[in-house]
Amino acid sequence: MRTPGYLEAKKAAAYLCAHWPVRPRIAITLGSGLEGVVRGLRQRRSVPYRLIPHFPRPTVEGHGGVLHAGLWRGVPVAMLAGRVHLYEGYAPAEAIFPVRALALAGVEVFVFTCAAGGIAPRAQPGAFMVLSDHLNLQGANPLVGLHEARWGERFVAMSDAYDARLRRLTLRAARALGQRCFEGVYAAVLGPNYETPAEIRALRRLGAEAVGMSTVPEVIAARQLGRRVLALATITNRAAGLSRAPLTHEEVLSVGKAAAWNLKRLLDVILPKAGDKDIPSSG
Ligand code: HPA
Numbered sequence: 001m002r003t004p005g006y007l008e009a010k011k012a013a014a015y016l017c018a019h020w021p022v023r024p025r026i027a028i029t030l031g032s033g034l035e036g037v038v039r040g041l042r043q044r045r046s047v048p049y050r051l052i053p054h055f056p057r058p059t060v061e062g063h064g065g066v067l068h069a070g071l072w073r074g075v076p077v078a079m080l081a082g083r084v085h086l087y088e089g090y091a092p093a094e095a096i097f098p099v100r101a102l103a104l105a106g107v108e109v110f111v112f113t114c115a116a117g118g119i120a121p122r123a124q125p126g127a128f129m130v131l132s133d134h135l136n137l138q139g140a141n142p143l144v145g146l147h148e149a150r151w152g153e154r155f156v157a158m159s160d161a162y163d164a165r166l167r168r169l170t171l172r173a174a175r176a177l178g179q180r181c182f183e184g185v186y187a188a189v190l191g192p193n194y195e196t197p198a199e200i201r202a203l204r205r206l207g208a209e210a211v212g213m214s215t216v217p218e219v220i221a222a223r224q225l226g227r228r229v230l231a232l233a234t235i236t237n238r239a240a241g242l243s244r245a246p247l248t249h250e251e252v253l254s255v256g257k258a259a260a261w262n263l264k265r266l267l268d269v270i271l272p273k274a275g276d277k278d279i280p281s282s283g
Contacts, residue, residue, distance in 0.1 A: 009104050012052050016105045022076040030113055118209075119200060132186060134216050156224045185209050236271075
């Protein structure tokens with residue numbers, strides 16, 4: 001099957017631009033359980049993904065599939081409530097289609113949130129991890145295939161994938177709010193099963209501090225487009241073998257929901273500054 005390309009993304013972008021009163025420069029993808037955050041968006045306009053040309057539709061509980069746009073403390077923002085994952089059977093180029101469409105519609109800064117299992121000792125449920133780097137262990141990459149030069153380079157540098165200023169801003173904001181937040185390396189696996197304890201021991205040796213099943217394809221696509229990226233994982237559980245309780249999706253959703261309030265407060269601080277090119281490095 002042919003995956004959606006440049007023309008399809010242009011069409012989706014044109015649809016969105018026609019629906020938006022103002023064009024957001026910042027887009028936020030909400031991970032599992034975090035969708036309650038959209039209630040903080042004023043003058044909200046909401047479009048189900050099924051009405052947006054070529055948008056993929058999530059099939060997982062907790063991932064609604066509605067694109068919201070509105071004002072967050074006066075800043076125009078787009079919020080993607082629901083993402084599709086590779087484990088749903090989507091091709092990587094389909095999974096990252098919303099990123100490309102939003103970039104064509106004028107988005108310059110992408111904030112990706114996700115749920116993750118904690119591997120490092122400080123990665124305890126309820127804490128946030130600001131991604132400083134990742135391990136792509138999904139066995140897939142959205143840039144595979146014929147090269148489309150309009151998206152950017154074929155061989156994309158990933159050494160500074162996660163914007164240093166946005167990371168600093170987030171860590172500082174979390175500290176000021178008294179929230180548990182640390183920086184670390186995220187391992188992206190395909191899923192959908194949770195890992196085995198042996199896999200978690202291996203990931204720890206590889207340098208992973210948290211593990212999840214999303215985000216990395218979107219980060220790669222956004223970086224090919226030269227957009228700035230902040231990624232924030234909610235630690236919803238200790239990874240397999242690190243606690244006695246067996247892992248469940250319900251647990252991931254309920255800890256995610258509890259974290260939504262903290263994420264809202266973080267965004268109050270981050271979003272008004274995220275569009276600035278120059279965030280001061282101290283203070
Ligand atoms: N493993 C993978 N993905 C996850 C986890 C996990 O433990 N928790 C939330 N998403």
